[in-house]
Amino acid sequence: MRVVVVGAGFSGLAAAAALCRGGARVVVLEARDRVGGRVATRRLDDGTALDLGAQWIGPTQERMAALVAEHGLTTFPSAAQGRPVVRWDGRSRETPPASVRQTVSLLDDLSAEVDPAAPWRAARADEWDRLTLGGWLGAAAPDPVTARYVGRLIAGGLLAVDPDEVSLLQVLFYLRSGGGSGLLLGMAGGAQQDRLVGGPALLAERMAAALPAGTVRSAAPVRAVHQDGHGVVAYTDEGAYRAQAAVVAVAPALAGRIAYAPALPALRDALTQRMPMGSALKLHAVYPTPFWRADGCSGVTTSTDGPLTETVDNSTPGSTRGVLTAFSYGRQARELRRLSAGRRRAAVLAALVELVGPAAAGADDLVEYDWSADEWTRGCFCGALTPGSWRDHGPELRRPVGRVYWAGTETATRWAGYLEGAVLAGERAAAEVLAHHAA
Numbered sequence: 001m002r003v004v005v006v007g008a009g010f011s012g013l014a015a016a017a018a019l020c021r022g023g024a025r026v027v028v029l030e031a032r033d034r035v036g037g038r039v040a041t042r043r044l045d046d047g048t049a050l051d052l053g054a055q056w057i058g059p060t061q062e063r064m065a066a067l068v069a070e071h072g073l074t075t076f077p078s079a080a081q082g083r084p085v086v087r088w089d090g091r092s093r094e095t096p097p098a099s100v101r102q103t104v105s106l107l108d109d110l111s112a113e114v115d116p117a118a119p120w121r122a123a124r125a126d127e128w129d130r131l132t133l134g135g136w137l138g139a140a141a142p143d144p145v146t147a148r149y150v151g152r153l154i155a156g157g158l159l160a161v162d163p164d165e166v167s168l169l170q171v172l173f174y175l176r177s178g179g180g181s182g183l184l185l186g187m188a189g190g191a192q193q194d195r196l197v198g199g200p201a202l203l204a205e206r207m208a209a210a211l212p213a214g215t216v217r218s219a220a221p222v223r224a225v226h227q228d229g230h231g232v233v234a235y236t237d238e239g240a241y242r243a244q245a246a247v248v249a250v251a252p253a254l255a256g257r258i259a260y261a262p263a264l265p266a267l268r269d270a271l272t273q274r275m276p277m278g279s280a281l282k283l284h285a286v287y288p289t290p291f292w293r294a295d296g297c298s299g300v301t302t303s304t305d306g307p308l309t310e311t312v313d314n315s316t317p318g319s320t321r322g323v324l325t326a327f328s329y330g331r332q333a334r335e336l337r338r339l340s341a342g343r344r345r346a347a348v349l350a351a352l353v354e355l356v357g358p359a360a361a362g363a364d365d366l367v368e369y370d371w372s373a374d375e376w377t378r379g380c381f382c383g384a385l386t387p388g389s390w391r392d393h394g395p396e397l398r399r400p401v402g403r404v405y406w407a408g409t410e411t412a413t414r415w416a417g418y419l420e421g422a423v424l425a426g427e428r429a430a431a432e433v434l435a436h437h438a439a
C-alpha cells in the first residue's frame, strides 16, 4: 500500500514511521525546506542555542521520551533554581495568593467531567461551550486581579489566546488532555521540566533520517488532494503523488487551505474555519551573563499586567550567556506585533526591567520569530475551537473523509497542542489507515 503524508512536523513524521512499520510505502510531502514544523533552533556565534518554537518535554509524555531515547538524544532539566517573581497588580511577590490555586483547582475539578476524546458529550457541554473562560472567571474568581492572572496563565500560557476568545469547554478539554494544571503549568514535575540537548529540531531531523531514503520530499507544498473510489492524488507544484490513502498532518487552519476534490463535507470544512491558531510571541533576550541568578532569582516570572505574561531562564548549559525567554499572548502579542522592531524591543525590555530588575535593559540581543507570520504555521502554539463550536464541529476533528485521514497535534486526545500530542495523533492516524486499507 502507498500512503501520502502531508506535513513533516512531529505528527507527520510519527505517522510515516508507524506506516512504514506497518508495511506501507510512504511519501511525506513537506511545504518547507526543512522538517520539524513548529520547532526551529537558532544558534548564536558562541553556540548558544535558542529554541524558537517548541522546546520542553515533561513527565507522562511517554512517546516523546521514547523517541528521544530511540534517536540517541538526551535531555537536561530547565533552569529554575532560585526565587520566582510574581508581579501582582504592580507589586512583586514570590508566589501568587491562595486565590489563584483555589480558582485553578475549580477548573481542574470541572475538567474531570470532560472526556478529552469527546468533550461535546459532557453533561454541561453546551453551557460550558457558550461561556468564555473570561466570563467564567468573572463569576468564579474571588477578585478581578485573580481573574486576570488566571486568565493570562490559562488562556494565554496554554492556548495563547485571551480569556474572552476561548470557551470554558475548550479550556477544560485542554486541561484534561494534558493531565491537569499541575502537569501543564509546572516546571520540575510538569510539562516545562526538560529540554532536549541540540533542540527538538534535531530530533525531527533524526526521525526523518530514520525513514527509508527519499521518503520526505521538502519544498513540496500540497496544493490539492483529490480522491475517488480507487485512491488519492496529492498535487504539489512539482508533480502529483498517487496513493491509496492520505494522512493530512497539519493544523486544521492550514488543512482548510488545501483544495479538496470532491469538496470536504460541510461540517469538516466548517471545522477548519472555526479553529484559529493562537497568538503567542516568544522572545529571547540575550545577556552577557544570567545576571538574575546572582540576585537569587530563577528568571521564572509571571505577571498580572503588561505585555509579557511569563518569562523563564533559557540559558544553555555550557554557554556563559544568559537567555531570558519571554512570552506574550493574545491581545498583548498582537499589540507588540503592531509596533516597529525598535519599539517592540523597547517595550519588551521595559517589561523585563519591571520583572527582573534594571540589568534587564542591557540585552545584547532580542531574538524573535513570529510564527503567526509564517505561511506554514500561521500562529501558535496550536489551534483551538472558538466558543460554541465543539458540539457541532468537534466530532469532525478525527473523522476520516473517504481516504483522507487527519493527524496533527490539534486532533490528539492526550497532550493536545504539544509535541507528545502530535506524535500520538500521527500514530493514531497511521493505525486507522493500516486498519482500513490492506498493507
Ligand SMILES: Cc1cc2nc3c(=O)[nH]c(=O)nc-3n(C[C@H](O)[C@H](O)[C@H](O)COP(=O)(O)OP(=O)(O)OC[C@H]3O[C@@H](n4cnc5c(N)ncnc54)[C@H](O)[C@@H]3O)c2cc1C
Residues within 6 Å of the ligand: 006, 007, 008, 009, 010, 011, 012, 029, 030, 031, 032, 035, 036, 037, 038, 039, 052, 053, 054, 055, 056, 057, 220, 221, 222, 223, 249, 250, 251, 254, 258, 280, 282, 371, 376, 377, 379, 380, 381, 382, 407, 408, 409, 410, 417, 418, 419, 420, 422
Ligand atoms: C513558540 C512555540 C512554543 C511551543 N512550545 C512547546 C513546548 O515547549 N512543548 C511542546 O510540547 N509543544 C510546544 N509547542 C507546540 C508544538 O510545537 C506543536 O504542538 C507541534 O510541533 C505540532 O506538530 P504537528 O506535526 O502537529 O504540526 P506542525 O509542527 O505544524 O507540522 C505541520 C507541518 O506541515 C507543513 N505543512 C503545512 N501545510 C502544508 C501543505 N499544504 N503541504 C505540505 N506541508 C504543509 C508545515 O510546514 C509543517 O512542517 C510550541 C509551539 C510554538 C510555535
